[in-house]
Amino acid sequence: MRLTERPLFYWIKKRYRALQVVLLVIIVISLFFRVYPLEMQRKIINIAINLKMIDKLYLYCGLYLGAVLMAGIMKYASNTLQAIIGQKILIGMRRDLYQHILKLPLTFFHKTQTGMITSAMTAELNAIATFLGGALAIPITSVLTFLVFLGFMIYLNPLLGLLSMIIYPFEFTVIPLLQRWYNRYNQKRVMVTRRMASVVNEAAEGIHEVQGNGSFLLEQLKLDRLIYRLYDLVVRLDILKYGIKFSNNLFQSIGPFLLFLVGGYMAINGEFTIGALVAFLSAYEKVYDPWKEVILYYQSYQDAQVRYKQIMELFDHQPQFLLEAPGSAPRSFKGSIEAKNIGYRINQSIQLLDDISFRLEAGKHLALVGFSGSGKSTLGHVLSRLYQQSSGTLSIDGQMIETLSQMDVVTGISTVAQQSFIFTGTVRDNLLYSTNALHLADVTHELPSRQEIFEIITEVGLVPDLIRWGLRSTISPQRARPMISSFLKMREIVRQKMGSDISEAVEFYDVNRFLRYSPVAVNIMFGTYGIAYTTKKLLTNETFRTFLNDTALEESLIELGLEIAVATINLLGDFNGDDFLFQGSPMKPGQLKDYVKLLEQIDAGGNWKTLNKNSRDRLLLLGLKFTPGIHKITSLPRSLEAAIMEARPQFLEQVAKIDIESCSNGTTGALQTEIATVDQAKKAGPAKTEFTPFCINHYLYSRNLEDNIIFGTVIDRDLVREKLSAVAAEELKRYDLLDYIMDIGLDFHVGSKGDNLSGGQKQKLALARALLKKSPVLILDEATASLDNNSQTRIQRYISTKLRGKTTVIAVVHRLDMISEYDHILVMKEGKIVESGSYDDLIAKKGTLYELINGRRE
Amino acid sequence: MNSSTVVENENHHATRLTRDFERLRHSPLFSGLHLDVLKLIAYLSRHRTFQPGDLLIESGKKADKAFILDGGSVEVMVTRRGEQVRLQRLENEGCVGELALLAQFDWFFSVKALSVVDALVIDRNAFQKVLEKYPAHKDGLIERVIQLSVGRQVDQTSSMLDRMLPTGTIQSTALS
Numbered sequence A: 001m002r003l004t005e006r007p008l009f010y011w012i013k014k015r016y017r018a019l020q021v022v023l024l025v026i027i028v029i030s031l032f033f034r035v036y037p038l039e040m041q042r043k044i045i046n047i048a049i050n051l052k053m054i055d056k057l058y059l060y061c062g063l064y065l066g067a068v069l070m071a072g073i074m075k076y077a078s079n080t081l082q083a084i085i086g087q088k089i090l091i092g093m094r095r096d097l098y099q100h101i102l103k104l105p106l107t108f109f110h111k112t113q114t115g116m117i118t119s120a121m122t123a124e125l126n127a128i129a130t131f132l133g134g135a136l137a138i139p140i141t142s143v144l145t146f147l148v149f150l151g152f153m154i155y156l157n158p159l160l161g162l163l164s165m166i167i168y169p170f171e172f173t174v175i176p177l178l179q180r181w182y183n184r185y186n187q188k189r190v191m192v193t194r195r196m197a198s199v200v201n202e203a204a205e206g207i208h209e210v211q212g213n214g215s216f217l218l219e220q221l222k223l224d225r226l227i228y229r230l231y232d233l234v235v236r237l238d239i240l241k242y243g244i245k246f247s248n249n250l251f252q253s254i255g256p257f258l259l260f261l262v263g264g265y266m267a268i269n270g271e272f273t274i275g276a277l278v279a280f281l282s283a284y285e286k287v288y289d290p291w292k293e294v295i296l297y298y299q300s301y302q303d304a305q306v307r308y309k310q311i312m313e314l315f316d317h318q319p320q321f322l323l324e325a326p327g328s329a330p331r332s333f334k335g336s337i338e339a340k341n342i343g344y345r346i347n348q349s350i351q352l353l354d355d356i357s358f359r360l361e362a363g364k365h366l367a368l369v370g371f372s373g374s375g376k377s378t379l380g381h382v383l384s385r386l387y388q389q390s391s392g393t394l395s396i397d398g399q400m401i402e403t404l405s406q407m408d409v410v411t412g413i414s415t416v417a418q419q420s421f422i423f424t425g426t427v428r429d430n431l432l433y434s435t436n437a438l439h440l441a442d443v444t445h446e447l448p449s450r451q452e453i454f455e456i457i458t459e460v461g462l463v464p465d466l467i468r469w470g471l472r473s474t475i476s477p478q479r480a481r482p483m484i485s486s487f488l489k490m491r492e493i494v495r496q497k498m499g500s501d502i503s504e505a506v507e508f509y510d511v512n513r514f515l516r517y518s519p520v521a522v523n524i525m526f527g528t529y530g531i532a533y534t535t536k537k538l539l540t541n542e543t544f545r546t547f548l549n550d551t552a553l554e555e556s557l558i559e560l561g562l563e564i565a566v567a568t569i570n571l572l573g574d575f576n577g578d579d580f581l582f583q584g585s586p587m588k589p590g591q592l593k594d595y596v597k598l599l600e601q602i603d604a605g606g607n608w609k610t611l612n613k614n615s616r617d618r619l620l621l622l623g624l625k626f627t628p629g630i631h632k633i634t635s636l637p638r639s640l641e642a643a644i645m646e647a648r649p650q651f652l653e654q655v656a657k658i659d660i661e662s663c664s665n666g667t668t669g670a671l672q673t674e675i676a677t678v679d680q681a682k683k684a685g686p687a688k689t690e691f692t693p694f695c696i697n698h699y700l701y702s703r704n705l706e707d708n709i710i711f712g713t714v715i716d717r718d719l720v721r722e723k724l725s726a727v728a729a730e731e732l733k734r735y736d737l738l739d740y741i742m743d744i745g746l747d748f749h750v751g752s753k754g755d756n757l758s759g760g761q762k763q764k765l766a767l768a769r770a771l772l773k774k775s776p777v778l779i780l781d782e783a784t785a786s787l788d789n790n791s792q793t794r795i796q797r798y799i800s801t802k803l804r805g806k807t808t809v810i811a812v813v814h815r816l817d818m819i820s821e822y823d824h825i826l827v828m829k830e831g832k833i834v835e836s837g838s839y840d841d842l843i844a845k846k847g848t849l850y851e852l853i854n855g856r857r858e
Numbered sequence B: 001m002n003s004s005t006v007v008e009n010e011n012h013h014a015t016r017l018t019r020d021f022e023r024l025r026h027s028p029l030f031s032g033l034h035l036d037v038l039k040l041i042a043y044l045s046r047h048r049t050f051q052p053g054d055l056l057i058e059s060g061k062k063a064d065k066a067f068i069l070d071g072g073s074v075e076v077m078v079t080r081r082g083e084q085v086r087l088q089r090l091e092n093e094g095c096v097g098e099l100a101l102l103a104q105f106d107w108f109f110s111v112k113a114l115s116v117v118d119a120l121v122i123d124r125n126a127f128q129k130v131l132e133k134y135p136a137h138k139d140g141l142i143e144r145v146i147q148l149s150v151g152r153q154v155d156q157t158s159s160m161l162d163r164m165l166p167t168g169t170i171q172s173t174a175l176s
C-alpha cells in the first residue's frame, strides 16, 4: 500500500502489539482496584458502622486505602506506557514519511513551500503522537470500565442503574454534531498554521533581501493576515470545545438529581439501604470518569484524524522511480548518451524543451551554450533524470533511462548544479556527501582515501583555502600532540624568516618585555589559563587570587579598574550601547549601567575599600582585562607596569613551576619534559595544567595553529596573513605538515548552508564533491561561473585533459572562449537546439554561435 | 595643564589620551574645536611609527584614514609616466590624507616618511562615528577638512610652479 494511503490505524495495529497488550492488561487489572473501594464503602457503612465492629472498620478501611493506592500506581504506569508507545509509533511514522518525502519528484518541491513540509513533519506529527499511544487501549478500557461500573450499579439496584443511563443517548447525538463542526475549523487551522510557517520560513531564508530592502512592514503584512485568521479560527474552536464540555457537564449533573429523587424516595420507604445509596452515588460518579475518557478520546481521535489526513494529502505523490533494482548491484556504465526528440512540458502546456536530439560517445565532451533562459539548466536536469522528459527517449549505454533504478542513475551520473548547495557541517562532510551516500547504501565499499581527496582539492584549487582554515583551527591536545615538535620548529623558522618583516605587525612573546597588546592578566601569568580562557574564570582561581594578594598587585589593579570605570563613564556615558566606541575600553557597552551604579557606592574621597567583595572583583576584572595597546581609555602607570614585570618571574617559578631560563631559550629536551608533565599532570589533577606559559618550547593548546606558529599577539592581522601564507605553504611542505594542516582544514565548519564560505569556495566544494564520485557521466551547469579567471582556466584544463576519454562530460558553459576544448557543441534557443556540431564547423558556418561569440552576424 | 576635562581625577602620569588630546588641539585640522568632540577623536585615534622610507599612503590603495603628524618629515609624491614627482614636503605638525575622512576613493598620491615619523591615525569609520554623535559639529568639521585640503592644493601648485617656472619647463601664458 502506498504510504500516504495508509489509514491512521495501520500504524497502530501493526506496531508494538506486545506493548499495547501489556498496556491493556495493566488497565484491566486497574479496573478491579477502581471498583473494589466502592464495595468497601458499602461494607464500611452497612457492616462495620451499622454493627459497630471496630476491627472490621480497620480492615475495610485498610483494604480501601490499598486499593486506591494500587489504582493510582497503575494509572501512572499506564499513562507512562501509553506515552512511550505513542512516541515509538511516531518514530516509525516519521522515518517512513521522511524517506517518502525525500524521494518525491522535484516538481513536488517546486509547488510546495518548505515551511509547509517542515510544519507537517514536526509540529503536526507531534500532535498525533499523544493520540497514537492509547489509540487501542483507551477505548477498550474506557468502555470496559464504563460497563463494569454500570454492571455494579445494576447489581445494586436495577431500576436506579437503568435510570442513570437515560442521559447518555442525548449525549451521543449532540456531541458528534459539535465535533463535526469543530473538525471543519480544525482543518482550516492546520492550513493556516502551515501557511504561517511558510511565510516565516521564507522571510528567514531571504533575510538578506528583507533587510537590504527594509521590507519589514511588507513581510509583516503577509503574516498579519494569517495571524488574525488564526485568531479567528482558534476562538471559534475554543467556543466549540468548551461547548462540548459544557453540554457534557450539564447532562452529567442531571444524573444525580434523578438519583437523589428516586433513590431518596426508595430509601425513605426502606426499599434501599443508606450504604447502598452512598455506594450507588459513588459508582455514578465513577461512571463519569470512563465516560469523560471516552469523550476525550473521541476528541483527540478526531483531531488526530484531521491532522493525519492533511499530512498525508500534502505528501500524496508517488516517488517516480524504484530505489534499487531488486537483488542486483547498480549497473556500471561506460557513459554513452543518446537523446531522441526529447521534449519537456510543465502543466501540460508550457513547452520548456522541444525536440532535443544528440548522441554522445562515452568519454566525449559536450558543451551547451545559449542565451539565458534558453533551457540549458532544464536540459541538464532532464539528462540527470531530476526531471522526467514528457516526450522522446533518453538512453545511457543503450538503456532507456526510465528503466533504471535510482541507484543506477546516482552511481552513473554526477552533477554540479548552477546554484551549488552546501550542507551545514564540515568541509569534509560536504566533500564526501556523495560518496558517503553511496557507502551507506552499500553501493561502494570504500571511501576515497585522504590522498584522493587532496588530489581533487588541488585540482579545483581549494588548497590555499584549506590551509587557511586549518591554520585558524584550535585543535584538541590529542590531535596536536604528535605534531607539536614540527609546529615548534615552524615557530622558529617563522621568527627567523619573517621576524623583521612583521615586527611592526606582531608583538612576539618575550618574557623580558611587557606585552602591550595582551591584557594585564596575561602579562602577569605570561601565559594563558585553561583551554577556553576568560578573565572572569581566572578570577575564580584560588592560586591566582592568592598570588595577586601576596604580591599586592590586587590593590593597584582595583585602582586601575576604578580609573578605567571613571574614565569610561566620563567619556562614553552618553553613548550607551555603542560597540564601536567601546573598543578602547575593557568595559562592554552593556556593563555601563552596572558600573555607574557601582561607582555611586563609592564616597567622594574615592575610597573603594568600602565596597563589598563582588564589586571590588568587578573593578579588578577591568584592571586585569586592560590591554594598554588597544584600550586607549587610560594608560598603565609606569610603576604598575614595573610591578607586573617584577611579579611575572615569581608567578612562572612559583605557580606555573617553570624554569625561566629554559622557557626563553628553549631546547627540545625541555619540550619533551613538558609534554610528559602535561600527561602526568592530567592524571595528578587539573591544577598544574591550568596555566600554560608562553615558552618558546611550549605548544599553546588554547590557541589556534596560526597563533602557535606566530607565537605573539597579532596587531595587523591582514599584513601577517599575507606574509605568512607565502612562507607557510612551502615551510609546511618541508615539515610534512601540509597534509596534516589540510586534514584539519577539512574539519572547518562551513556554517549554516555554507554561509561561512565565499561563493567561489562553495562552487569549488560542489565541484570537488561531484568529481570525487568518479562516475562515468558528469553534468556541469556553469560549475565554475563564480570563480576567478585563473581558477576557471585551471579547472577547464583539468576537465579537458584528465577527464577526456574517461568521463563523459556535458557542461553548460558561459565562457565562450572555453568551448573550443569541447568535442561537440549544442547551441540552444527557446528550448530548441538551433545549432549542433564541432567548434570549427560552427565557427566556419558563421551561424548563431559565431554571432554569440562575435556579437553580431556580418 | 589645561586638560583636566579629559581625566577628572588627574593622575600623576600624563595619559596618552591627554597627550593626544593636546596634540589634536594644536593641529590645523582640529584646533578650536569643542573639547568634547576633540576628546572623542583623541580617544578613537591610534599611534603609528613609520621608519624612513615607509609609505604612509600608497597610491592606488583604498583611502580610509588620515594622519596627523607629530615630529618627522614626509613628502607627498605622484607617479607620472613611471616617474615619481615630489609635490610637497611636510614637516612636523602637518596632516595628510584628511579627505579620506569624508569619502571613499583610491589614493591618487603617495606619502613617504623621510625621517622617523610619529603619527596619529584617525580612520574614516571613527571620524564618521564622531560626526554621528555630535551632529551639531558636523558641518563645521566637514568645512574644515575641505578648507585644509584646498589650502594643500594651493600650496602644492605653487610649490610645483616655483620649481618649474625658473627652469623653463613651462611658460607663463603672459609671455606668449
Ligand SMILES: Nc1ncnc2c1ncn2[C@@H]1O[C@H](COP(=O)(O)OP(=O)(O)OP(=O)(O)O)[C@@H](O)[C@H]1O
Pocket (backbone or CB within 6 Å): A110, A346, A350, A352, A370, A371, A372, A373, A374, A375, A376, A377, A378, A379, A418
Ligand atoms: N518550474 C518551472 N516552471 C515554469 N517555468 C520554468 C520552470 N523552470 C524553468 N522555467 C523556465 O524555463 C526556461 C529555461 O530555464 P533554464 O533554467 O533551463 O534556462 P537556462 O538556459 O539554464 O538559463 P541561464 O543561462 O539563465 O541559467 C526559462 O524561461 C524559465 O523561466
Ligand SMILES: [Mg+2]
Pocket (backbone or CB within 6 Å): A376, A377, A378, A418, A781
Ligand atoms: Mg541555467
